[in-house]
Amino acid sequence: MNHQWHVKHYSSRFIRPREHINVLEDKTEMNQQVHVDKKQEVDVVEEVKSVAIPKRKMIKPKWTRPSLSEQLAKIGNEASSITKSLTEKYPDLTPKNKPLFQLPALNFIVGKLQSRFPSPVQFFQNRCEYIFHHPFENKQITMVMYFSDMSQVALSKSKCYFQFKISRDLFHYGKDYDFRNSAHFVRIDLHSQHDATQIQQVLLKR
Numbered sequence: 001m002n003h004q005w006h007v008k009h010y011s012s013r014f015i016r017p018r019e020h021i022n023v024l025e026d027k028t029e030m031n032q033q034v035h036v037d038k039k040q041e042v043d044v045v046e047e048v049k050s051v052a053i054p055k056r057k058m059i060k061p062k063w064t065r066p067s068l069s070e071q072l073a074k075i076g077n078e079a080s081s082i083t084k085s086l087t088e089k090y091p092d093l094t095p096k097n098k099p100l101f102q103l104p105a106l107n108f109i110v111g112k113l114q115s116r117f118p119s120p121v122q123f124f125q126n127r128c129e130y131i132f133h134h135p136f137e138n139k140q141i142t143m144v145m146y147f148s149d150m151s152q153v154a155l156s157k158s159k160c161y162f163q164f165k166i167s168r169d170l171f172h173y174g175k176d177y178d179f180r181n182s183a184h185f186v187r188i189d190l191h192s193q194h195d196a197t198q199i200q201q202v203l204l205k206r
Contacts, residue, residue, distance in 0.1 A: 099124050101198055106160075107189040108132050108143075110170065111177030121188060123202050130188070134172075141172045145186065147206055152185075155200055160190040162199055 066074075099122035108115035108130065116133040126148070132141040150164035163185050170177045178184050190196055 097124065100202065103195045103198065104191050105130065105188050106191055109187040110173055111184040113173065113176045123199065147203070155196055155203065157193045157196040160193060160196055161187055162190060162196070163187040
């Protein structure tokens with residue numbers, strides 16, 4: 001009996017029970033199935049990678065030259081914008097307003113000088129303007145005479161002239177006009193009494 005028990009004990013250590021063998025077989029089958037699933041997963045991933053995805057071409061918009069009218073409109077808008085900004089920043093650059101009226105003058109005198117040729121005179125609300133043709137030098141002097149700078153103003157309807165003083169030196173005339181000299185004036189000889197009346201109406205509105 002001692003010998004038989006010893007054999008049984010030996011068998012219990014090296015001979016696996018039937019239930020344990022079944023468990024091992026089940027685990028082996030599961031490992032094989034997992035290995036198959038992973039292989040299929042790898043195959044699917046490689047198959048997806050092997051499919052070439054076409055690159056989308058970037059189509060650049062074709063540049064078209066604007067029409068002449070569009071170009072002119074753009075230039076006009078830019079010019080208007082620049083003019084507006086300059087006018088706001090520099091009010092003195094604002095274009096002159098239109099004259100109230102224009103008269104044909106017969107003659108101009110500044111101090112000792114008499115204009116070589118007559119020219120029209122433009123009257124505005126605050127000034128008068130005309131061209132003085134220098135009698136000895138080849139130059140034309142633009143006269144811009146503001147009413148606020150005039151003194152000793154005289155307007156004659158009978159003799160048809162408009163006369164005044166500017167109480168400072170006039171750069172282009174030098175010694176030919178001396179405002180301190182009582183005989184030196186700036187004078188405009190008019191064409192008619194009607195012209196003198198028009199000037200009078202402007203002066204009265206000052």
